[in-house]
Amino acid sequence: MKSINFDHISANPLLPEVKEAMIGAINKDYHNPSSQHRDGEEAVEALVKARESVAKLINAAMPKEIVFTSGGTESVNHAIKGVAMANGDKGKHIVTSNIEHNAVIRSLRRLKSAGFRVTSLSVDENGRVDPKDVAEAITDETILVSIMHSNNETGTIQPVEEIAKITREKKIIFHSDAVDSVGVVPLDVQEIGVDLLSFASNTAYGPVGVGGLYIRRGTRVFPIIDGGVQENNKRAGAENLIGIIGMGKAAELAVRDMDSRYHHLKNLKEKFLGELPEYIDEYIINTHPQHSLPNLVSVSIQYIEGESVMLMLDDDGMAVSTRSACATGSLRASHVLLSLGLSHADAQGTLVVSFGVDNTEADVTAFLTSLKNVVTTLREISPLYKTVT
Amino acid sequence: MYNKTVMEHFRNPRNVGVIEEADGVGEVGNPLCGDIMTIYLKISDDQIKDIKFQTFGCGSAIAVSSMLTEIAMGKTLEEAKSITNKDVAQALEGLPKNKLHCSNLGADALQLAIKDYEDRKAGVTRSEPKRKDEHEHTHGDKCYCPYCDIELSEDAIFCDACQSSLEEEH
Numbered sequence: 027m028k029s030i031n032f033d034h035i036s037a038n039p040l041l042p043e044v045k046e047a048m049i050g051a052i053n054k055d056y057h058n059p060s061s062q063h064r065d066g067e068e069a070v071e072a073l074v075k076a077r078e079s080v081a082k083l084i085n086a087a088m089p090k091e092i093v094f095t096s097g098g099t100e101s102v103n104h105a106i107k108g109v110a111m112a113n114g115d116k117g118k119h120i121v122t123s124n125i126e127h128n129a130v131i132r133s134l135r136r137l138k139s140a141g142f143r144v145t146s147l148s149v150d151e152n153g154r155v156d157p158k159d160v161a162e163a164i165t166d167e168t169i170l171v172s173i174m175h176s177n178n179e180t181g182t183i184q185p186v187e188e189i190a191k192i193t194r195e196k197k198i199i200f201h202s203d204a205v206d207s208v209g210v211v212p213l214d215v216q217e218i219g220v221d222l223l224s225f226a227s228n229t230a231y232g233p234v235g236v237g238g239l240y241i242r243r244g245t246r247v248f249p250i251i252d253g254g255v256q257e258n259n260k261r262a263g264a265e266n267l268i269g270i271i272g273m274g275k276a277a278e279l280a281v282r283d284m285d286s287r288y289h290h291l292k293n294l295k296e297k298f299l300g301e302l303p304e305y306i307d308e309y310i311i312n313t314h315p316q317h318s319l320p321n322l323v324s325v326s327i328q329y330i331e332g333e334s335v336m337l338m339l340d341d342d343g344m345a346v347s348t349r350s351a352c353a354t355g356s357l358r359a360s361h362v363l364l365s366l367g368l369s370h371a372d373a374q375g376t377l378v379v380s381f382g383v384d385n386t387e388a389d390v391t392a393f394l395t396s397l398k399n400v401v402t403t404l405r406e407i408s409p410l411y412k413t414v415t
Numbered sequence: 416m417y418n419k420t421v422m423e424h425f426r427n428p429r430n431v432g433v434i435e436e437a438d439g440v441g442e443v444g445n446p447l448c449g450d451i452m453t454i455y456l457k458i459s460d461d462q463i464k465d466i467k468f469q470t471f472g473c474g475s476a477i478a479v480s481s482m483l484t485e486i487a488m489g490k491t492l493e494e495a496k497s498i499t500n501k502d503v504a505q506a507l508e509g510l511p512k513n514k515l516h517c518s519n520l521g522a523d524a525l526q527l528a529i530k531d532y533e534d535r536k537a538g539v540t541r542s543e544p545k546r547k548d549e550h551e552h553t554h555g556d557k558c559y560c561p562y563c564d565i566e567l568s569e570d571a572i573f574c575d576a577c578q579s580s581l582e583e584e585h
């Protein structure tokens with residue numbers, strides 16, 4: 027039997043309509059959109075339609091501002107390295123935050139070894155960057171500000187509109203990693219005023235292995251994959267048309283269902299947060315009370331360790347994610363949790379519970395019941411948990 | 416991720432708890448991942464009559480604690496002193512490479528508890544069970560990954576087992 031998924035941040039299921047669209051695309055045997063014969067034209071039409079759907083999802087001014095990529099990671103790499111390569115002659119300074127995803131951190135680390143300087147801003151205890159810090163960090167040498175839209179470990183949403191005001195005034199390119207936002211929260215690139223936005227199809231219940239980079243018209247970004255002239259000369263290589271058609275369908279559905287999806291998820295999250303105190307005590311919520319995704323809660327359960335919790339919940343048929351150092355290859359505590367000021371011990375007990383459209387209120391109750399038992403069992407074993415008798 | 420034996424011990428850990436009036440207590444903390452393990456001993460006639468543990472840690476750390484108490488139960492002190500990390504890991508039929516360090520924790524806690532017993536017997540002022548700040552490795556001149564304790568070549572710039580980059584010395 028499949029587990030109840032409370033780990034949507036790691037993988038969302040494909041929506042039935044998305045599967046249908048992709049299977050339809052497979053059966054159509056599309057030709058290469060770059061070919062000029064009739065079969066190629068048919069492929070072009072499918073590609074154009076998908077691009078329009080995706081553009082609509084983030085309200086891009088025109089579809090050609092969307093570049094299809096292999097996913098969020100490639101989009102982030104493209105944005106950061108592409109800006110550095112195109113604008114490195116104007117300056118070699120980049121501003122970012124301490125809680126970015128590794129795709130950002132490691133792209134910037136790569137640039138550092140190529141002579142770029144990076145200022146990484148700290149966040150408050152709620153995990154938010156102060157726009158004033160962004161303004162202060164900018165120098166004459168700054169060519170890029172890269173601050174994520176929402177955080178994949180805490181769900182906290184950054185003040186991107188305020189940051190965009192600063193970058194626009196100073197004419198600096200602003201990239202936002204919105205991989206965990208697009209498809210979950212309404213997002214309008216024109217309203218935010220962002221120049222580059224990375225996102226992934228799977229967040230909107232589309233296939234893994236396809237994503238997008240929004241490049242506002244007039245933004246100087248070099249391609250990082252060179253070859254043919256696909257994607258308006260911005261990303262070479264024959265298009266992953268089946269994946270792109272799946273993403274297009276997912277985008278279309280996300281636009282159609284955004285309101286109901288948002289409220290469904292928010293309702294589950296509020297039920298979880300509201301009822302949690304009835305089941306367990308002594309925990310810390312790391313998710314911002316207002317500025318956060320509707321589908322994610324980060325909770326640090328004190329005196330116990332996250333991998334143990336995850337394994338026991340797994341036995342009960344509940345899939346969650348943990349940010350315990352023990353569950354990572356490197357055994358290092360999460361840089362995001364430590365940035366919030368969490369102690370190592372509390373960081374160890376952190377679970378990321380992420381809801382999806384496939385979850386129900388009954389799932390949440392089942393999860394809380396299971397969690398209570400697991401927490402009790404593990405606290406009985408823990409030397410840190412001293413019961414008052 | 417874990418084999419059946421490890422999961423079985425994790426799900427049904429043996430000898431969990433505290434021994435009131437224990438004859439020896441050993442507590443160790445892993446500075447790397449933050450795990451903490453406490454071992455309590457009841458000893459008479461130089462033999463371990465009872466052993467219990469408390470652990471704050473991952474699945475592997477809990478399974479290691481459980482298996483360690485099973486191995487040590489009933490052993491004479493001399494026998495118990497020769498229990499190594501390897502014995503525990505082997506009895507568990509292996510641990511993932513990056514979790515081998517958890518087995519160090521178990522043997523370390525046991526040895527500290529035995530030492531605590533011997534110190535008390537010798538009349539050494541009883542100190543509060545102390546958390547060790549660092550692991551003491553007697554690795555000789557070989558290089559080991561500071562994150563997962565896997566042997567490395569001297570010029571390794573990253574660890575094959577846990578993929579940590581090794582900017583620091585190892």
